[in-house]
Amino acid sequence: MTISTISDNLSHLKPTAPSQSQGITQEDGRPLAYVMGETEFCGLSFKVSEACLIPRPCSKILVDAAESILLNQDKTSQKRVLDIGTGSGNLLLALMHRMQNIFQVPVEGVGVDISAEALDVARENQTRLNITHASFFECDMSLLDSSQVGMFDVIMCAPPYLDEMTLDAKDKDMLSHEPAVAVHAGDGGLQWYPVLKQVVPKVLHRHGKLVLKVNRGMMDHVKTIMTGWKTVNVLKDDQGYDRCLVLEQI
Template sequence: MRDLRQILSEDVALLVGQLKHERSEARIEVQSLLQAVLQVHRAYLLAHPEHFPNANQQAEYTALLKRRLAGEPIAYLLGEREFFGLTFKVTPATLIPRPDSELLVEQALARIPAGDDRIRVLDLGTGTGAIALSIAHARPGATVTAVDASAAALEVAKENAQRLGTHNVRLLDSDWFSALQGERFDLIVSNPPYIAAADLHLAQGDLRFEPTTALASGADGLDDIRRIVAEAPLHLSRGGCLLLEHGYDQAERVRALLVNAGFSEVYSAHDLGKIERVSGGCWSA
C-alpha cells in the first residue's frame, strides 16, 4: 500500500518516462485520477500527503493509471473535459474538446451582440456540444441549432445541455445540412474533420482513441470543408457568416474555397500560438 505522497512521486515519474510528459503535466494527471477515485478536491491531496487510499481505491486508481500509461486519453478516463470555462461530459463516441477550438467560440461571440434574441446560430458536427453550448451559454438570447450524424454523440451533447441548464439549443440528427432543408441561419460554425486520411498522426497519441470519422476527411483533409462551403449559402441569411476551424496549414486553401464560392470579407484568425486556426466569410449574394 502506498500513501498519496508515494503515489504522486512514483507515478508522476512513470508518466514522464513512458508518455514523455512534462513533469507538471504528469503531476496534474496523477492528481486528477486520484481526485476522481477518492472523490476529493485537489486541496485535499495537498493537505493530506500521508493519506492511504483503501484497497478498493488503490485498485481502481491502478486500473486507471495502467490505461493512461497505455495511451488512453485522460479525458476519456475522467469522463469529462473543461472547455471555455464549462465542464463537458466526453466519451469515446466524441472528439475531445481542445483549447484550440475556443478561438472558434470567441470568433462566433464577436458576431453575436449580447442581448440580441433574433440571432440564429448553427453548429455543424457538434460532438459533445462544446462549441454550440458554449455559444448558447454566453448568448442566452440566441437560438442555437446543433447537428451531428452520430446518434451516440448527440446523446452526449443532450446530456451536456441538461447538465449546464442550457435551454436555447436544439439538437438534430443530421449529416451536415441534410435535415435542415429550407432553414437559414445568421451564423454557421463548424469544427469539422480536417486531417488527411493517411496522416500518420492518426495513429499517435490521443488521436488513436478518438473516432476517426470526427478527425479525417479525404486525401487532403478538406472533403468535409468543401461540402460545407458549397452548401452553406443555401442556409445563410443575407449577410450571414460561416466560420470554420481547420488545420494549422490549411488557412490559405480554406480562404480560397470561400472566395471561389462567392463569400466576401474572407479572413483567418490566429490562435494563441499565432497559427491561423479559424477562417470565415460572409454571404451577401
C-alpha cells in the first residue's frame, strides 16, 4: 500500500488547520464525527459512534453502483439487497432512501455485522431516516447462510482492507479511535475477499450482482481472487482510481 493510498483512506480524519471544525479535535485526536455523534453521507445525516466505522465519502460509489443495478431490473417484483459489514448502515440506508417509491413492491434491505453495538447505531439511523423495509442482524460474514437471511439480488460489501503493517505511527493513531475489526485486514489487506468468494454464493441469486469496495491499487489482486466470477463493471472514484468492482455470479 502506498502513502497516497493511506492518505486517501484517512482524509476524512485529517485537519487542514488546528481547528475543531476539521476532521480531528485538538484535545485528544478524536475524529470530529465521533465528537459530534453524526456525519453526512450521500447527502443524509447519519449517527455514528466509536462502535462503528465513520462513513467514507468514497464509499458512495457502492451506493451508485447498486442503484444502477436495481434501476435496470424489473420494477414489478420485489428485489432484496444485502449489506455485509453494515456498520452504521450508511450504505444500505442511503440506497434504500434512493429506492423509495420507485418499485411497485418496495425493495427489501438487510444489513449484517459482527458488532451488536454497531447494529444498534444502524437501527437508530433507520429510524432517523424513516426507512421501513430494512432489517439488521448480528452475523459473522464468514458464517453467512441463506437459512439466516434468505437470498438476494444485490449484495454490497466494503470489507476491511487496510494492512496495519504498512501504516506509520501517525496513521495508526488516527485510526485508533475506530473499531479495528472494521478497519484492518491481514494478507496485505486482502483477507476478506476469499471469504466473500466462499460465502456470497450461498446468499446470492444466480446472475445476482456483488458490489465490492476495493482499495487503491488492489483491483487486479481482487479480480484474481474472484476468478470464476464475471466482471460486470469497474467504477472509479472522484479522483479517478478504480475503487468499485461489480461482479456477477455465473
